[in-house]
Amino acid sequence: MGLNLPIALDAMGGEKAPYSVVHGAKIALREVPELTFRFYGDEALIAPLLHKLKPLRDVSEIIHTETAVHMHEKPAVALRQRRDSSMRLAINAVSKGEACAVVSGGNTGALMMMSKYVFKTLKGIERPAITAFMPAQQRDVAMLDMGANVDCGPEHLLQFAIMGDAYARVVLGVQRPKVALLNVGAEDLKGHGLVQSAHQLLKDSNLPIDYVGFVEGNDILEGTVDVVVTDGFTGNIALKTAEGAARLIYNSMRTAIENSLSAKIGYLLAKPALTMALRKFDPRAHNGAILLGLNGIAVKSHGGTDAKGFANAIQVAVKLVRQDINTRIIEELNQMHSHNKPETSSIIPVISAATTSETMM
Amino acid sequence: MGLNLPIALDAMGGEKAPYSVVHGAKIALREVPELTFRFYGDEALIAPLLHKLKPLRDVSEIIHTETAVHMHEKPAVALRQRRDSSMRLAINAVSKGEACAVVSGGNTGALMMMSKYVFKTLKGIERPAITAFMPAQQRDVAMLDMGANVDCGPEHLLQFAIMGDAYARVVLGVQRPKVALLNVGAEDLKGHGLVQSAHQLLKDSNLPIDYVGFVEGNDILEGTVDVVVTDGFTGNIALKTAEGAARLIYNSMRTAIENSLSAKIGYLLAKPALTMALRKFDPRAHNGAILLGLNGIAVKSHGGTDAKGFANAIQVAVKLVRQDINTRIIEELNQMHSHNKPETSSIIPVISAATTSETMM
Numbered sequence: 001m002g003l004n005l006p007i008a009l010d011a012m013g014g015e016k017a018p019y020s021v022v023h024g025a026k027i028a029l030r031e032v033p034e035l036t037f038r039f040y041g042d043e044a045l046i047a048p049l050l051h052k053l054k055p056l057r058d059v060s061e062i063i064h065t066e067t068a069v070h071m072h073e074k075p076a077v078a079l080r081q082r083r084d085s086s087m088r089l090a091i092n093a094v095s096k097g098e099a100c101a102v103v104s105g106g107n108t109g110a111l112m113m114m115s116k117y118v119f120k121t122l123k124g125i126e127r128p129a130i131t132a133f134m135p136a137q138q139r140d141v142a143m144l145d146m147g148a149n150v151d152c153g154p155e156h157l158l159q160f161a162i163m164g165d166a167y168a169r170v171v172l173g174v175q176r177p178k179v180a181l182l183n184v185g186a187e188d189l190k191g192h193g194l195v196q197s198a199h200q201l202l203k204d205s206n207l208p209i210d211y212v213g214f215v216e217g218n219d220i221l222e223g224t225v226d227v228v229v230t231d232g233f234t235g236n237i238a239l240k241t242a243e244g245a246a247r248l249i250y251n252s253m254r255t256a257i258e259n260s261l262s263a264k265i266g267y268l269l270a271k272p273a274l275t276m277a278l279r280k281f282d283p284r285a286h287n288g289a290i291l292l293g294l295n296g297i298a299v300k301s302h303g304g305t306d307a308k309g310f311a312n313a314i315q316v317a318v319k320l321v322r323q324d325i326n327t328r329i330i331e332e333l334n335q336m337h338s339h340n341k342p343e344t345s346s347i348i349p350v351i352s353a354a355t356t357s358e359t360m361m
Numbered sequence: 362m363g364l365n366l367p368i369a370l371d372a373m374g375g376e377k378a379p380y381s382v383v384h385g386a387k388i389a390l391r392e393v394p395e396l397t398f399r400f401y402g403d404e405a406l407i408a409p410l411l412h413k414l415k416p417l418r419d420v421s422e423i424i425h426t427e428t429a430v431h432m433h434e435k436p437a438v439a440l441r442q443r444r445d446s447s448m449r450l451a452i453n454a455v456s457k458g459e460a461c462a463v464v465s466g467g468n469t470g471a472l473m474m475m476s477k478y479v480f481k482t483l484k485g486i487e488r489p490a491i492t493a494f495m496p497a498q499q500r501d502v503a504m505l506d507m508g509a510n511v512d513c514g515p516e517h518l519l520q521f522a523i524m525g526d527a528y529a530r531v532v533l534g535v536q537r538p539k540v541a542l543l544n545v546g547a548e549d550l551k552g553h554g555l556v557q558s559a560h561q562l563l564k565d566s567n568l569p570i571d572y573v574g575f576v577e578g579n580d581i582l583e584g585t586v587d588v589v590v591t592d593g594f595t596g597n598i599a600l601k602t603a604e605g606a607a608r609l610i611y612n613s614m615r616t617a618i619e620n621s622l623s624a625k626i627g628y629l630l631a632k633p634a635l636t637m638a639l640r641k642f643d644p645r646a647h648n649g650a651i652l653l654g655l656n657g658i659a660v661k662s663h664g665g666t667d668a669k670g671f672a673n674a675i676q677v678a679v680k681l682v683r684q685d686i687n688t689r690i691i692e693e694l695n696q697m698h699s700h701n702k703p704e705t706s707s708i709i710p711v712i713s714a715a716t717t718s719e720t721m722m
Contacts, residue, residue, distance in 0.1 A: 240578025
């Protein structure tokens with residue numbers, strides 16, 4: 001058995017918490033025996049759940065907290081007023097070295113703001129981005145930003161490209177990921193000022209990444225590329241629209257099958273093959289988005305997920321810890337600096353600037 | 362039989378043109394006997410196709426053109442250099458009163474630019490928007506802009522809301538359409554500056570429309586509202602991502618069925634019910650996006666569609682002509698002016714401004 005892998009869990013975050021969190025930890029532990037857990041939250045709720053789960057109980061500690069961040073609380077308010085919440089103390093555990101990563105299914109904005117405040121951004125990265133992976137025709141695709149930054153400058157998209165490249169190598173295991181910018185057309189002249197400027201930056205930056213230019217919305221799920229870079233507004237809408245399309249098709253098929261006897265019988269015959277084929281679209285299998293670009297690993301689980309989904313988010317955290325994602329990103333940033341000749345480095349001033357780890361209080 | 366409904370067709374636009382155009386006209390004529398057609402394009406290609414189709418031939422005229430707009434030609438170049446193209450002459454036919462509407466499956470940007478140049482925008486509308494409808498859980502949803510304006514101001518989104526409302530009433534037959542802005546969250550404070558400002562404008566404008574606030578990506582296909590308003594960048598990406606998601610699910614299911622005998626048999630049993638249920642996702646049934654906001658009706662057919670899809674685009678044009686879409690939009694704009702008290706009218710200066718029908722040459 002290798003070294004311990006202590007993970008801090010916000011036991012109060014998510015609709016089915018703390019049940020989904022405790023049972024998610026149980027599932028993850030079966031896969032990764034090195035895991036140990038620190039559960040942050042209401043001990044009176046967590047202890048009875050944990051009590052029944054023998055192997056998990058032995059590697060777990062409960063840290064009682066009186067408060068939790070509400071799902072609809074404003075992030076700035078949560079940052080100021082929830083310093084002793086389960087979410088905040090779980091984040092603090094990572095900065096104190098008591099855990100390798102934090103996983104929470106709670107308020108996304110609050111997790112983002114608190115993590116940024118506690119961890120600070122990596123040197124050379126101005127803004128963290130929510131990075132997730134989506135199922136595609138051939139293999140999974142990493143996409144960022146999924147909603148952390150609704151307003152972006154071209155330099156942020158450049159930083160997202162660097163982070164996404166490292167993420168695809170670490171989490172998806174792609175040797176040399178193809179990185180693209182999301183746009184309304186593949187031709188060089190398409191799109192608005194933001195993508196045009198970012199495109200130019202990426203082409204001129206001598207980055208050690210395989211930047212392939214623009215892709216369109218349909219390319220995301222076709223798996224034409226490995227990393228899709230976009231601003232948080234567009235990324236969030238693309239993700240939710242894809243989820244909506246999948247749900248609409250499923251629901252239409254389900255209704256059709258329920259209303260026809262021969263379709264019902266047909267479905268039973270086709271079910272094993274279909275279940276296998278559609279498994280990759282199970283949102284639980286893609287649960288766990290990382291807040292990329294911070295001096296610490298924070299993984300966001302979907303608020304509505306169950307134990308299986310939460311276990312997947314823990315496993316995403318494990319991969320990121322084991323592969324040392326942040327060191328990879330820093331290496332890539334440094335490589336870019338050494339590749340850039342002095343006369344070209346001025347075009348990427350933001351990367352050259354010091355870390356912008358201003359407080360947000 | 363009522364009055365004739367002459368439609369100008371760009372017979373050279375689209376991958377399967379002129380075959381798809383001629384046979385699309387044949388299908389549309391069966392549904393709408395009042396239709397007559399002006400086919401613009403290469404007579405040597407159109408005439409033999411038309412010759413075989415007796416009832417269509419009798420209500421059609423071919424106007425021979427020497428050139429056509431290429432699919433990847435820059436719109437500005439097409440506007441300057443393709444004044445005698447099939448697309449341009451078909452557009453001109455509408456402005457000359459020889460046709461009620463133009464339908465083209467050619468270069469979208471060129472169709473947009475030429476139509477705007479020839480027709481000019483409606484008074485009170487600064488920019489035309491590509492408007493399409495998408496299948497949703499309950500009923501179809503109108504969405505705009507789908508890609509004509511990648512950069513928008515809040516006043517443009519306000520104008521899109523007015524046009525979308527009229528469109529939903531005319532084409533979708535909804536009495537009082539619910540109109541919403543696409544955003545990353547439903548709460549008032551979410552989103553970037555553009556949607557925030559547009560939200561404020563819509564709330565303050567005393568428009569005679571049912572503006573319900575923000576919706577998210579998944580709401581588009583759930584049919585929570587009837588009209589979804591967004592900028593052309595976001596709209597284009599949302600549309601294509603939804604198409605990509607649908608294709609991914611279909612392909613995965615098809616592969617699963619092909620590789621399993623019991624699934625194949627099951628599929629045959631379920632097929633009639635599924636075909637019925639999935640019919641509404643057939644892109645051909647949604648083919649035909651209008652360039653809304655112009656003094657003339659121009660409908661864009663998907664470039665890759667077949668005769669059935671092209672026929673649908675013609676029928677969209679028929680609906681718009683019969684319901685007099687542009688008069689409806691103008692009425693709504695006027696109603697807004699009369700509803701607005703003098704002290705509030707200053708917040709929507711663009712609507713009060715004169716038509717911006719500057720040439721783009």
